[in-house]
Amino acid sequence: MKLIDFILNNSDQCLFLTWEHIRIVAFAVFLATIIAVPLGILITRNEGIAKKVLNAANILMTIPSIALFGLMLPVLALIGHGLGKVPAVIALVLYSQLPIIRNTYVGIKNVPPELVEAGKGVGMSSLTRLKEVEIPLAVPVIIAGLRTAAVMNIGITAIAAYIGAGGLGVFIQQGIARAYDEMVMAGAILVALLAIFVDAGMALIERILTPRGIKIGRKQGR
Amino acid sequence: MIQYDRVSKIFGTGSDAVTAVDEVVLDIEQGHLVTLLGPSGCGKTTLLRLTNRLIAMSSGTIKINGQDIMFLDPVKLRQTMGYAIQEIGLFPNKSIYENIAVVPRLLGWEKGRIRERVDELLRMLRLEPKTFRDRYPVELSGGQQQRIGVARCLAADPEILLMDEPFGAIDPINREEIQDEFLGLHERLKKTILFVTHDIHEAIKMGDRIAIFQDGRLIQYDSPGQILTRPANRYIEDFVGTDRALKLLGLLRAEEAMDGSPVNIVEGSTSTGEALRFLEDKDYLNLIVIHQGKPMGYLYSKLLKDKNTEVKNVADPYPVLIRCNDTLRDVMSQMLLHNVHLLPVVDENGDLAGSINYQDIRKYIQGIYADNAERE
Ligand SMILES: Nc1ncnc2c1ncn2[C@@H]1O[C@H](COP(=O)(O)OP(=O)(O)O)[C@@H](O)[C@H]1O
Numbered sequence: 001m002k003l004i005d006f007i008l009n010n011s012d013q014c015l016f017l018t019w020e021h022i023r024i025v026a027f028a029v030f031l032a033t034i035i036a037v038p039l040g041i042l043i044t045r046n047e048g049i050a051k052k053v054l055n056a057a058n059i060l061m062t063i064p065s066i067a068l069f070g071l072m073l074p075v076l077a078l079i080g081h082g083l084g085k086v087p088a089v090i091a092l093v094l095y096s097q098l099p100i101i102r103n104t105y106v107g108i109k110n111v112p113p114e115l116v117e118a119g120k121g122v123g124m125s126s127l128t129r130l131k132e133v134e135i136p137l138a139v140p141v142i143i144a145g146l147r148t149a150a151v152m153n154i155g156i157t158a159i160a161a162y163i164g165a166g167g168l169g170v171f172i173q174q175g176i177a178r179a180y181d182e183m184v185m186a187g188a189i190l191v192a193l194l195a196i197f198v199d200a201g202m203a204l205i206e207r208i209l210t211p212r213g214i215k216i217g218r219k220q221g222r
Numbered sequence: 223m224i225q226y227d228r229v230s231k232i233f234g235t236g237s238d239a240v241t242a243v244d245e246v247v248l249d250i251e252q253g254h255l256v257t258l259l260g261p262s263g264c265g266k267t268t269l270l271r272l273t274n275r276l277i278a279m280s281s282g283t284i285k286i287n288g289q290d291i292m293f294l295d296p297v298k299l300r301q302t303m304g305y306a307i308q309e310i311g312l313f314p315n316k317s318i319y320e321n322i323a324v325v326p327r328l329l330g331w332e333k334g335r336i337r338e339r340v341d342e343l344l345r346m347l348r349l350e351p352k353t354f355r356d357r358y359p360v361e362l363s364g365g366q367q368q369r370i371g372v373a374r375c376l377a378a379d380p381e382i383l384l385m386d387e388p389f390g391a392i393d394p395i396n397r398e399e400i401q402d403e404f405l406g407l408h409e410r411l412k413k414t415i416l417f418v419t420h421d422i423h424e425a426i427k428m429g430d431r432i433a434i435f436q437d438g439r440l441i442q443y444d445s446p447g448q449i450l451t452r453p454a455n456r457y458i459e460d461f462v463g464t465d466r467a468l469k470l471l472g473l474l475r476a477e478e479a480m481d482g483s484p485v486n487i488v489e490g491s492t493s494t495g496e497a498l499r500f501l502e503d504k505d506y507l508n509l510i511v512i513h514q515g516k517p518m519g520y521l522y523s524k525l526l527k528d529k530n531t532e533v534k535n536v537a538d539p540y541p542v543l544i545r546c547n548d549t550l551r552d553v554m555s556q557m558l559l560h561n562v563h564l565l566p567v568v569d570e571n572g573d574l575a576g577s578i579n580y581q582d583i584r585k586y587i588q589g590i591y592a593d594n595a596e597r598e
Pocket residue numbers: 233234240241242260261262263264265266267268269
């Protein structure tokens with residue numbers, strides 16, 4: 001197995017690129033979350049704005065990543081970051097907006113109206129209600145959005161190697177340039193494995209953060 | 223004291239407009255439990271939601287203790303009123319304890335005090351604190367959940383309670399018990415309570431007064447007795463039912479209808495001969511035998527003839543004694559069950575307070591309806 005030989009002989013570089021890949025994705029998802037979750041919550045208070053924001057996020061999503069890198073290059077070049085990790089992270093943050101905003105919005109909107117009514121009725125302020133009722137109930141859906149974003153970002157980061165962002169895409173890009181099949185395969189397989197692990201990890205987090213009362217209900221099939 | 227002055231609520235506009243509450247004028251006295259009664263869609267829930275400003279009035283004013291609610295902060299206003307919503311609406315992510323503790327916690331009560339209060343409420347609603355405290359709403363039956371909803375509404379001991387069909391999901395046996403428990407609580411605490419129901423029995427049983435609605439309008443606002451004896455129109459007559467005279471029996475007490483100074487009484491030490499003469503002279507059907515002020519049985523001529531002893535040795539014991547505050551409905555039921563037409567009524571010490579028979583009841587009810595006819 002030449003592929004396994006390649007990975008074993010280059011284990012240092014494999015680890016380094018994988019770690020670099022993870023760092024880019026993690027940082028991007030973190031940034032995306034602190035922007036998109038509050039935004040998703042905010043737009044639940046105004047239907048008109050919600051439509052516009054979700055549409056904008058939808059349009060962002062349809063731009064191919066290579067094209068987005070190209071579009072950002074002249075702008076970011078002005079501050080000396082036309083290539084490298086900065087445009088990569090910005091692109092990832094932009095792409096993550098749709099799944100996270102949409103899931104946050106839907107999660108909060110789907111809180112049953114009688115619970116909102118009860119929350120108001122017992123004298124919770126809008127903020128308290130958000131903290132104690134709406135967000136806890138929306139958590140599973142919000143995390144599902146983060147999960148989609150994270151897995152998607154792992155794929156896009158592989159492409160970002162072409163603008164010098166680093167990560168496992170480097171194997172693919174260089175392997176293709178050198179017609180070195182094992183190198184391309186190693187990059188592709190490691191990216192796939194990473195995606196599978198992250199997906200499973202996020203599923204676990206989702207389970208942990210789901211309120212207990214909801215989990216019991218699910219078990220009972222209610 | 224809650225005062226509604228020409229309060230209206232119109233949902234929607236133009237041809238879709240629905241007048242859910244229509245020019246309602248209503249004063250709820252401090253410490254009264256008022257039941258809001260009417261069929262589904264007549265605006266009961268809407269009136270409650272206007273009261274704690276979950277929705278805004280289209281016109282009119284609501285004052286609480288003289289204060290126009292529009293000048294109060296809605297969040298603070300709601301914290302001073304308990305609200306049990308029709309859909310129950312327990313927070314599924316919170317345990318039973320946390321659900322009940324919500325308002326005390328918002329008000330900044332100490333942990334220990336909250337804990338005691340939660341347990342006290344659970345016990346009052348017939349739920350064992352140890353078993354239920356740490357459960358989640360999904361683990362409870364509908365009726366149990368509703369009781370938690372009532373506990374949540376009572377938790378911070380508010381002066382005003384808004385309760386929207388609060389016992390609707392509770393099974394009939396527990397419902398009776400909880401109604402009684404709740405009435406006892408109301409007796410002690412004298413909260414001002416708006417209690418929505420579409421069940422006429424519940425409205426009569428619970429209400430100091432009943433407000434009956436039709437299509438958003440207040441049709442009649444009266445005591446249960448008045449509603450039963452003087453329904454304001456056909457609609458209310460139909461609503462309270464053709465058996466309203468029987469329902470009235472459930473409201474009236476034995477002491478109101480009884481003969482408070484019966485004359486067909488003999489002491490237990492009287493001789494049978496003397497008793498028989500008394501019976502025949504006055505042409506009584508029977509005699510009540512008392513011993514140290516307490517009724518011990520009854521006599522009729524067959525029991526007395528050809529005997530020579532004290533009457534207490536031959537008297538038939540009463541199958542049942544009526545207490546002063548038994549309802550006339552219970553009295554009638556006892557009479558039918560035991561096939562007797564006269565029963566002694568005793569006070570809380572067991573002393574004879576009077577006697578009651580079919581005639582007393584018939585005359586009393588007739589009197590009530592006649593009074594009302596006169597006034598019309
Ligand atoms: N949020 C709302 N929007 C539009 N119509 C409403 C709303 N809430 C209640 N209504 C209407 O107002 C009327 C009274 O409703 P409601 O107060 O819920 O009645 P009840 O509690 O007596 O059953 C009904 O015709 C209902 O359809």
